[in-house]
Amino acid sequence: MESQPVAGSLTRPCIKCRAQEATLDSRSQTVCRDCFAKFISNKCIKQIGILGKEIRTPQGSTRRYLLGLSLGVSSTVLLHLLSENVEFQLARSRAAPFELTVVYVDSSCLFTPRSPDDSDEDKPDPITAETLEQLRQRYPRFTFQRVPLATALGLRTIDWSTIPGLTAAPSPSPSQTTRLLSLFDHLPSAAARADILHILTRHLLVSSAQTAGCHALLLGHSTTALAELTLSETAKGRGFALPWQINDGPLSVASYPASVPPASLLVYHPLRDILRKELAIYTALTSPPLTPASPSHGAGNNGSIEMTPRPGVVVSHKDVSIDDVMFRYFAEIEGNYPSVVANVARTTGKLLRLLGGGEADGEPKQGLCGLCGLCGMPRDEVGDRRWRGELGIGEGEKGGGLCYGCERSTRG
Amino acid sequence: MAPALCAICKTGRALIKRPKNHTKLCKSCFINIFEDEVHHTITSSQLFYPGEKVAIGASGGKDSTVLASVLKTLNERHGYGLELVLLSIDEGIKGYRDDSLETVKKNAVEYDMPLLVVGYDELYGWTMDQVVETIGKKGNCTYCGVFRRQALDRGAKMLGIRHVVTGHNADDVAETVLMNLLRGDLSRLSRSTSIVTGDNKSEVKRSKPLKYSYEKEIVLYAHHKKLEYFSTECIYSPEAFRGSARTLIKQLERVRPSAILDIVRSGEDMARLVPGESASSCGGCKSKTETPVAAPEDDAGGCGSSNGRNPGGEMAAMDKQLRENEEAEGLEVDITKLVLESKNRQKEKQRDSATKNGGGNPKPTTRQVLGKCQRCGYMSSQDTCQACTLLEGLNKNRPQIQI
Known part of the structure; x- marks a missing residue:
């Protein structure tokens, strides 16, 4: 590298460009800020490129994506990277590679104490509303939407007849929010509440993508988040559906009601090759820096959701969810053994996507018999048959269109 | 405050909160339901046939002691017609096995079962003390671990018994599932959950009747039945991955008691998703495909790794290995890809079939083919099993005078 005389004057030159001082550690290489940012951006753009090739659009029309934004680190970074990609193309007077709708699912009604009069139905949380407004101004080319969690109750992508908390007749014509809170109150544990919150959020993103006519849903899961998801879904008894969730x-x-065959939507995780700690570093490298909300605030499709206990409730393991346990566990492993984390996500990716627990014919089954009424993932009918009445758990209960994991979360 | 009543009989005082699902039960109802569940496992998986001679791998620890007690009870209650035998392995370490073997001997008298003790010296021609004398204290765990895994099978074979049951519980199985996910070991994942390893054709099959029983319930059962057992905690620290998985499982159990069972369920289901595997978790059921054959080497078991001595060492080593692989990958040039790119139309066609494939399942990975060791006939994926390989090394060093 004699051609770059600058390197000589640096105390620790960046291993990649040799032109700047290395200030960051990237996968055991010391690099400069620019090279680190480029590394992150390339990993993401590579995945966006793969997705772009999956979708063939007629001449003159653009690809349309929907981004699930939790306001946490990962999805905020993804938003920024997508914007960078669009600006880069436009600056070279090419067409924008895609149109983006950004959806934030507002679940603050679960975390703020209930006011006695629910006239204030669907009041946006002031902090997140402001953050969202700032992002709207920063990324003017994208469309932003805030979707209250309670609107999930109107979704037809969930078979509501399978969920116990709702079938118990509520008071006459209650508001959506009241009904939602009653649903969550019926759930057996904090672990179940966090789980159902995940599922409803995901449903809202999926159906927003459908409504907006998007080709694909983009989720901000990092390598770490995918590894966490692998182990937490395993712990929730949803091992069978893992390949559908991770890949x-x-x-x-x-x-529902099942009158039309299921539709199909592409779901992609463009940050799957980036660790969470790397994304956290990245937030400081943009100008101005990105300011994600703390992961405990609100809920998203990635990261941890801490169900903030109602005032006066002592925090104990009863208030902790399975997702929380995994979040902490992987935070530790990511620090010391990052490649182990990456390997978890990679190996799970090799598992087959099966339907109905049977043969891997790959051809989507017609009708809805194979899908869980709540999480929407394929059900494992072979495993269900074997576990029927297994060992005193679930004995005498009839399978009501839910997968094993959702059965556990709704009925305990 | 009136004492809570048992959730099942509604008459007895509820003294026990079941670890599995937190129902409150009286002592006798707990014992009954524990036994009934093991019975359910045995019948639904068709583990035994009438008149079968079954060896219980007995270490004197809580799991095998409870297994022996429950099997004796169920055998009498439901008329399985089993001939039960206790089989113990003596590694030949002076002053270490003696206490636990005493416990097994007492159990044998109490349960009125014959006890057979097979020593490493009979099986391999070496006691552990002799091994240590030859190779020193460093690295002898490898020998003990490899020998131990085969000892029960070899012992059973020597005695003409074709079925060995072991005390592996739900916690052990769940731990193995998480551990294999962490290690990214899909082929072990697909085998680790089967209740039966080996099949009717193999010389010795192994099964785990307590596969769905919680460790905590096993302890409770032993306590309330006043069973005598010896705490055989492994004196060496467990492997890093297993230790890490164990800690995680304990935390999950606290958050949601059913988590252990849920992990076992996930593990069984995922076994069917591993490319190239047709394993079913249910050994006895009539599946169209071959009965699953799982290598006994993959069985759950605490001790046995030479890497276990410095916790974290195993994980760090794997992390390093993976990182090196990643670096090497960057240097590779995919020639096939370059060729494909020139044949654009062909590529298009491929993509078509990939999208049709319901998400484009990845190509099957290469899997280990299970064969037999050419020397001892024990199941092995290599020509020579680990034990025979180690023995060969040992015997080379043995002074010629012995011949």
């Missing part, structure tokens, strides 16, 4: 690709979306 990129088309996902069947049902509609």
Whole structure:
């Protein structure tokens, strides 16, 4: 590298460009800020490129994506990277590679104490509303939407007849929010509440993508988040559906009552090759820096959701969810053994996507028999048959269209 | 405050909160339901046939002691017609096994079962003390671990018994599932959950009747039945991955008691998702495909790794290995890809079939083929099993005078 005389004057030159001082550690290489940012951006753009090739659009029309934004680190970084990509193309007077709708699912009604009069239905949380407004101004080319969690109750992608908390007749014509809170109150544990919150959020993103006519849903899961998801879904008894959750690709979306065959939507995780700690470093490298909300605030499709206990409730393991346990566990492993984390996500990716627990014919089944009424993932009918009445758990209960994991979360 | 009543009989005082699902039960109802669940496991998986001679791998620890007690009870209650035998392995370490073997001997008398003790010296021609004398204290765990895994099978074979049951519980199985996910070991993942390892054709099959029983319930059962057992905690620290998985499972159990069972369920289901595997978790059921054959080497078991001595060492080593692989990958040039790119139409066609494939399942990975050791006939994926390989090394060093 004699051609770059600058390197000589640096105390620790960046291993990649040799032109700047290395201030960061990137996968055991010391690099400068620019090279680090480029590394992150390239990893993301590579995945966006793969997705772009999956979608063939007629001449003159653009690809349309929907980004699930939790306001946490990962999805905020993804938003920024997508914007960078669009600006880069436009600056070279090319067409924008895609149009983006950004959806934030507002679940603050679960975390703020209930006011006695629910006239204030669907009041946006002031802090997140402001953050969202700032992002709207920063990324003017994208469309932003705030979707209250309670609107999930109107979704046809969930078979509401399968969920116990709702079938118990509520008071006459209650508001959506009241009904939602009553649903969550019926759930057996904090672990179950966090789980159902994940599922409803995901449903809202999927159906927003459908409504907006998007080709794909983009989720901000990092390598670490995917590894966490692998182990937490395993711990929730949803091992069978893992390949559908972790891998990129088309996902069947049902509609109830089952009159039409399920639709299909592409779900992609463009940050799958980046660790969470790397994304956290990245937030400081943009100008101005990105300011994600703390992961405990609100809920998203990635990271941890801490169900803030109602005032006066002592925090104990009863208030902790499985997702929280995994979040902490992987934070530790990511620090010391990052490649182990990456390996978890990579190996899970090799598992097959099966339907109905049977043969891997790959061909999507017609009708809805194979999908869980709540999480929407394929059900494992072979495993269900074997576990029926297994060992005193679930004995005498009839399978009501839910997968094993959702059965556990709704009925305990 | 009136004492709570048992959730099942509604008459007895509820003294026990079941670790599995937190129902409150009286002592006798707990014992009954514990036994009934093991019975359910045995019948639904068709573990035994009438008149079968079954060896219980007995270490004197809580799991095998409870297994022996429950099997004796169920055998009498439901008329399994089993001939039960206790089989113990003596590693030949002076002053270490003696206490636990005493416990097994007492159990044998109490349960009126014959006890057979097989020593490493009979099986391999070496006691552990002799091994240590030859190779020193460093690295002898490898020998003990490899020998131990085969000892029960070899012992059973020597005695003409074709079925060995072991005390592996739900916690052990769940731990193995998480551990294999962490290690990224899919082929072990697909085998680790089967209740039966080996099949009717193999010389010795192994099964785990307590596969769905919680460790905490096993302890409770032993306590309330006043069973005598010896705490055989491994004196060496467990492997890093297993230790890490164990800690995680304990935390999950606290958050949601059913988590252990849920992990076992996930593990069984995922076994069917591993490319190239047709394993079913249910050994006895009539599946169209071959009965699953799982290598006994993959069985859960605490001790046995030479890497276990410095916790974290195993994980750090794997992390390093993976990182090196990643670096090497960057230097590779995918020639096939370059060729494909020139044949654009062909590529298009491929993509078509990939999207049709419901998400484009990845190509099957290469899997280990299970064969037999050419020397001892024990199941092995290599020509010579680990134990025979180690023995060969040992015997080379043995002074010629012995011949």
